[in-house]
Amino acid sequence: MADLFDQIPDDGPKAEGPRPLADRLRPRRLSEVVGQSKVLSPEGPLGAMLGAGSLSSLILWGPPGVGKTTIARLLADETDLAFVQISAIFTGVPDLRKVFEAAKLRRRNGQGTLLFVDEIHRFNKAQQDGFLPHMEDGTILLVGATTENPSFELNAALLSRAQVIVLERLTLADLELLAQRAEQELGRALPLKGEAREAMLEMADGDGRALLNLIEQVAAWKVDSPQTREALATRLMRRAAKYDKSGEEHYNLISALHKSVRGSDPDAALYWFARMLEGGEDPRFLARRLTRMAVEDVGLADPQAQSVCLESWETYERLGSPEGELALAQAVVYLALAPKSNGVYTAYKAARALARDTGSKMPPAHILNAPTRLMKDIGYGADYAYDHNAEDGFSGQNYFPDGLRRPVLYAPPERGFERELKKRIDYFAKLRAKRQGE
Template sequence: MPPEPGTPGQSKAAGARAAAAQAPLAERLRPRALDDVVGQDHLLGPGQPLRVAFESGQPHSMILWGPPGVGKTTLARLMATAFDAQFLAISAVLGGVKDIREAVEQAQVAQAHGRRTIVFVDEVHRFNKAQQDAFLPHVESGLFTFIGATTENPSFEVNAALLSRATVHVLRGMDDVAMQQLLQKGQLALQGPGLTPEAQARLIAYADGDARRLLNTYETLAALLKGQALIDEAALLQSLGEQLRRYDKGGDQFYDTISALHKSVRGSDPDAALYWFVRMLDGGVDPRYIVRRLIRMASEDIGLADPRALRMALDAAETYERLGSPEGELTLAQCVIYLAMAPKSNAAYVAYKAARAWVQKDVSRPVPMHLRNAPTKLMKELGHGEGYRYAHDEPGGVAAGERYLPEGMEGQTFYQPVSRGLEIKIGERLAQLRQAWREDAD
């Protein structure tokens, strides 16, 4: 019999509805059926892996790897619904072995009643090895289906034993088409204002493929500009200007700014380099990405003109990992200044590209016999290594006239040092060596 008006049962139901109404827009629009899911066609399209898994009737343990806000939790919940399975969620940020033990006990009860269980672990990479190992016997026995969600590379963050028992599915950030569809859903749900094409493009760029960020930001925007029928880019920037400085990681602004930083370092302007470095930090860029680019600059634009530059960049990366933000950012700033002021040379970069181009267009030339390895008697009898001159036994430690390139490449050069920094001395040394080789050849 349904509860009488005003009874505890009715009050509880009303409270649940009120709580749902107050939930963020992204939560209210969470898909309730597989066909409601927007994006991830490479996994959910006809014949694709997760679509097949849903249609098979047999769930399998898996790792869902992808950036935030792309539907990892949603897919796990939908799978539980599709297989009429008990859904147990554990947060690796807040949970521990106690939560795993409780999930095992609940799964055992469900199994006794003939029901499946899906154990979903959010941020699974945050569990340590012992905690991840606790799942193994139960995944192996089939007590429950394990679904882990992670934003980190599971090859490094998930134990090999657990990884071997789960299929990794890679989720992608939402593309612009999917984001436009989600924005339309949000507008309908809120009966909110529309956006001009420019404002919509700016909002989608800010969301950076994150559906949760897109919908919740739109909800904030709709509340701030309540009663306005159409929001243009100027109104968007005025309302969310501080937030929108955090540009998307895949947009033009991001690549323009890292390009400006790289070119300022290459152009030996420490002030401009520092400015673009701070702009990127202020824009929310992961400092680890910046330091990876600094390492690249040390090789591409400085190279052997100052070999210490590469060591400086590597030390900056290590120091940042130890200190984190904001303390570690000072070390990165120091590295930016050093790289900008270091003598510049792209000779190694040019030589590498020239060698690659040669190899790609050339035939596979055999290794000269005197340079071949001879670990067995047969190889020695075939002449491998015969006539090789050991450089350390030669005058000056150089076997002048020895041929190291394949036949037909005599005189071929790739590396041409510049007259800057340490490469001045390297160039002088190389010129002496090449002259000695030419004289011996003559």
């Protein structure tokens, strides 16, 4: 009986279906890759490896749409390695075994394998460990791609056998170059006015693939004249900013907010505060962090800062979003413009360290209570000077353990309210010296 497929007439070669613009513009040489000259130039890490003919296993770390897959494919071409691509999302242990067996067979036949693993951070520890022997014996040259910080997501053993290459988000200039290449491929200019074109580049948010997808949409419009920024905003949805509330972006942005406040830059602080809110951050987390800034970075230079943060937090709890977020924004500006001091923070850490080193020393006997006759007999409370009865309300007695040289833990800077505190410290130091000399 003839096979069913033998009965289907052969109409010759089939016409190729439409290809996405991103695929049509995929670079054919490393020199065509946009935006990654720091790593691909002859002086860059990848350029130097290729120049020396010694490509090692790699982890390509960078945001979406910056060319990780393209670079891996072109590296295979440059080194005459078979290119095999898998995704950690869809690949299990049985699939990995097949990949490794095929690579071993390829190696016996004289060809190496560049194994590109997309989203490599999705593999668990055991799966990541499975790559190690095949990397070590040369069966595969591993190129992993990840959008997450490898330090947090990849095993130390794997990282020790691969070089991390950091790929950067594309700049507006890089995106403009991509847009020009797209127009050459399409054979016509995009129907956008200058301000609308700039807005489209901004919508891509540094993602080249996203930009080409936007360009395909714009190129398909049937319009008679260049469109304005407003028309573009109506026709296209703005791409959501990259923000992972539990990952790298969370820590990057909160660090930027904290350091902008510490650096007394209210505009930058408001920007990062807004970026986190736009990304969906919980305002209560921000309220807690602002309070921490008041304690750590403003301190007693402005004792009111902590109250401002707590009150803004309480206002948010009463009003909710979005109105309550304005109270938090006010706290951001207040903290940024407040005088800064870590005097107490530094003194606290020094006190904790001193306490760890001298933790068994007793307080001096004269400041110990003596509720029993025995305790009085052995000297508890003897010769204690009641400060309220002393001249100037200050006795100048020693309150550190006997034998411990008096340290200076709190040294307030002459900023804000701590100027007054420094005056008091200096005043009491002079009185103490006077009392001890009497």
